[in-house]
Amino acid sequence: MDYKKHYFDWAATSPADEDILNEAVKISLENWGNPSGSNTVGKKAKTILEEARSTAAKALGVKPDTIYFTSGGTESNQIPLLAVMSKPLKGTVLISSIEHPAVKAQAEAMKHCGWNVVEIPSNTDGIIEPEAVTSLLTNDTMIVAVMAVNNETGSIQPIYEIADAITKACEGKRRPKFHVDCVQAVGKISIDLNYKGIDSAALSSHKICGPRGIGILYMKDSIEPFLRGGGQEKGIRSGTENVLGAVAFSKCLLRYFNKDNSAQKAKTDEFIEQLSKLPGCTIVPPSRIEKKDLFSPFIVQAAFAHIPGNVMLRSLDAIGFYISTGSACSSKKNSRPVLEAMHVPSEIRETAVRFSFGQHTTPQAIDELYDAILSVTKQFNR
Known part of the structure; x- marks a missing residue:
């Protein structure tokens, strides 16, 4: 039975692109070393990983050093949120009321740790308006999180207008980071990660025909990570790198990112x-x-x-x-x-x-x- 023909739950996951996945498996089998290893097989795997990073960056129109491979959309959303917890003083976190559980549940955990978490109200269309964001900004707001496309209604959020509004409202004083969950946007609508007010963004491979268990965190500037480990991905996301996933995801981005819809x-x-x-x-x-x-x-x-x-x-x-x-x-x-x-x-x-x-x-x-x-x-x- 061809389950794919009448599959209408792509927002949950997508069937993998078999050609891309098979090619990635072949490359991974040939380059099976640990990318962090100092021996020859490790260096070969490292080369493949960095080629995947460059490919992903080319597809997204950003610099390779802004791309960090993660385990998926959830981790890519949570790293920027957790990073503010490395600050010596607790402050305020603004998240939209329509965020995915990856953001809302993490924000709730931060609340239990003493952070002030405030939800930005949505209008009846499921849209977060820039004015709703700026009206809640305070001097201790550390990060603002608003998704690009809602995973239930498909509402497209005015992320560029929100970015501009935050910058204008914070003129002359410290500006909070602006994080965007792009999981349902990439490969579906046009996205410009280079936009001047976007500081970080989350992407997930399995939403655009890639394998599960691999994501990307785009980050314009480096941050102080809350979670530590072996120092992979420049210390932002420790853990042995998923070379197979990185290769497959980068190729999917090259094929599907900003595709005409x-x-x-x-x-x-x-x-x-x-x-x-x-x-x-x-x-x-x-x-x-x-x-x-x-x-x-x-x-x-x-x-x-x-x-x-x-x-x-x-x-x-x-x-x-x-x-x-x-x-x-x-x-x-x-x-x-x-x-x-x-x-x-x-x-x-x-x-x-x-x-x-x-x-x-x-x-x-x-x-x-x-x-x-x-x-x-x-x-x-x-």
Whole structure:
């Protein structure tokens, strides 16, 4: 059975690019030494690792010395947050109310350590407005974290405007670091990591057809790490380097970063229009129908009246269509904090599901998904 054809949970993970993965495995098998070793086999592996770093940097349009390989998006998000804990005095951390658990849970842990953690409210469209950020800035704000694309609704955050607003508000005084979770943005929408107000960003390989267990932390300037070890990755991320993952991720970035998404946008717009005409279907947020450009074409959130999200998921799964009810990292908790932050009514939250697409989702597959949704909704609305 071809599970990939009707797979619509790309925001959770993507099927690996087999050509890239096979090539990376071959390279890794030939260069199996420890990149931190001083012998010949270690030096060969180190050369391959640095070539992967340069390839990733070229794809992202940044300098190689700003690229740090990590274990994934979660670690790439947490390193900048944890770094502020190396400061002698505790201060304030600002995070958006729609952040991924990788950021929210870490911020909660920091709160238990005495840090003042403040959530930036979202508007009902799921957007964090620059004014909402600057209104919460204080003299002791150490870091601000706002994601580029929300993993549940696909809302695109105005990260460049937020970066400018922070810089302007802090003119003449210390400026907090600005961190951006780009996990759902890379390979889906255009991203400029060189933008002057972005200090760090998190990327994850398995969201763009790479292997799991490898990520990238982009960091404009070096930081004092909170976690220490053997000193790999210039001391920012200690631990033996994942050469296979670094090679594969760098090649995926070269193939998919800032890829034109106009065809996907046209198809997603059509899909949303079809859904909006179904009796009992609500696009989340409803404003998306009119404000298409504020959302990634790779994520669609919709609710179906009287059909709990888990029921819709299982009903589609039973006929070979694979979706989710939200973030894979929070689905087991049966909570929808992002939708709560947007003040979405409880009956909508309970019936909302997420459809997410990827680089290999075909227009025909989306048409078949719509037909499957139509079939399921008819069963519950007889």
